[in-house]
Amino acid sequence: HRYPPGPKGLPLVGNLFQVPLKKNWEQFDSWKKDYGKIRCSSYVHCNIPGPILYLNLAGQPIIVLNTKKVAVDLLERRATNYSSRPRFIVAGEYLNGGCNMILAGYGDIWRRMRRSSEYALGLKTSSQYQPTQSDEAVLLAYDLIHSTDQWENHIFRAVISSILSIVYDLPPLTSFEDPIIKFLLGLTRRLDEALYPGSFAVEFLPILDWLPPWLAKWKREAIKDYQNYTSKFEQMFSNVKDASVKGEAEQSSFCATLLKPGARHSLSDHELAWLAASLFMAGYETSSNTMTWFMYLMILFPEIQTKAQEQLDQVVGRSRPPTFADAKHLPYIWAIIKEMLRWRPPAPISVPHATVADDYYEGYFIPKNSIVIPNIWSINRDPEVYENRIEDFYPEHHLDSEGKLKDALDEGHFAFGFGHRSCVGRHVANNTLFVDVATILWAMKIEPVKDEHGKPIVPSIDEERSGGILLNPPKCQFTCTSRFEEVDMILQQARDDILKSTRYSQE
């Protein structure tokens, strides 16, 4: 068999020690130059180095896709073979009981979950969640102005609260210390640890899975945690179900939508409860990561902030915060969002796919059970897609000469992944990012704090921090000041109305 090109490895371990645990997307990107052009039958790839790489991690074949063309050819055109996930024994099978949609293999349960969630999160249906998203944007803007030093917690709180309201019709969470936030963050941490390569021997020695729980601590603890998570998620789901049955649901939620006839695709209540929980796991870190990058980028590029605010003043004015009705008149806001997701995608190597059968591509052999990594970092810098200033943060990539969006329906980046497994929450994500970014820029001027000599402290981009699969911006602090006199009064009034109208204040 002739495998795609890639670095030569050592006997037995292959390339195991050549792939860094942090920022591995940069290593994959730099190998492009060395493990160059592929033999190809038809197209321009003949001139682009390293579109597809082969690595061997102690016997496990890894295929890295570095260009849009190869990712589309394999993950979209041959989706039936390339849409499974690698086996995650501890995280996927024991901690999540095989019911976490993100980690599930390409089987029956994933298919039914995907159909249900596409229905409840589609472009049209997701507009029913916009009132919740607008409310959360106002609460976030208010908090940022009133206690800016807590800015990261405010973003985390707002993102979590927004997802929980969308999924379960919960009222806004007003504190980052809320027990439900602690519970969900505990679960996310536990999952991150279990997914971290090398955490559990059973992942590379699956024979250990035969051990009974009393002999395997990892198994015992994972089963116990799964039972705890399940009872909490089932409880949250059944609260929505009861409220829907009694006609007490305040607004449309994801769970309530799935209870409509024809929407649940034969999923049991247990499976629906886990599907709803999967949304939190998929949406929380990705969305909050983008919002933390946003705050940093606004001090790194103050001219972009000013330009966006000029457009907001023209379109929205100063007597009310932006709404979704303004969305199509604010192309520059969208261009900033698209460019954030292109330049610093929250998940630079996406979620790995896996093949279900042997395959050939351009004469190269891709074995069954290969782990396939769409290297979004590289694909978002594909010279066949972006003409110039590829390494710069440049919102104009997405605008035509008149300042309009080049193609409103095209994402303009690949941060949401490819094919059958692409992000099912992307419309919700785009809406949250739009209304948060627009409301923050409408309300406040974001500036770096100053040192004792009055010099602004703007950390260099080189100080960005990588912790596993996410890339975080440098640590930084800001001042957020109201842009005009009426802001405080408008935000205060809107906040009072929101908190008054929710069940939270009535309890």
Ligand code: HEM
């Ligand atoms: C900026 C925000 C977000 C980004 C960049 C993002 C990105 C991604 C990526 C890269 C994948 C994997 C795609 C693949 O395997 O090819 C994914 C999957 C997924 N995302 Fe998102 N996501 C975001 C927000 C959200 C939100 C808010 C939700 C829920 C409301 C969500 C729900 C999901 C789910 C359920 C999956 C698994 C899909 C499957 O395996 O079939 N995501 N997302």
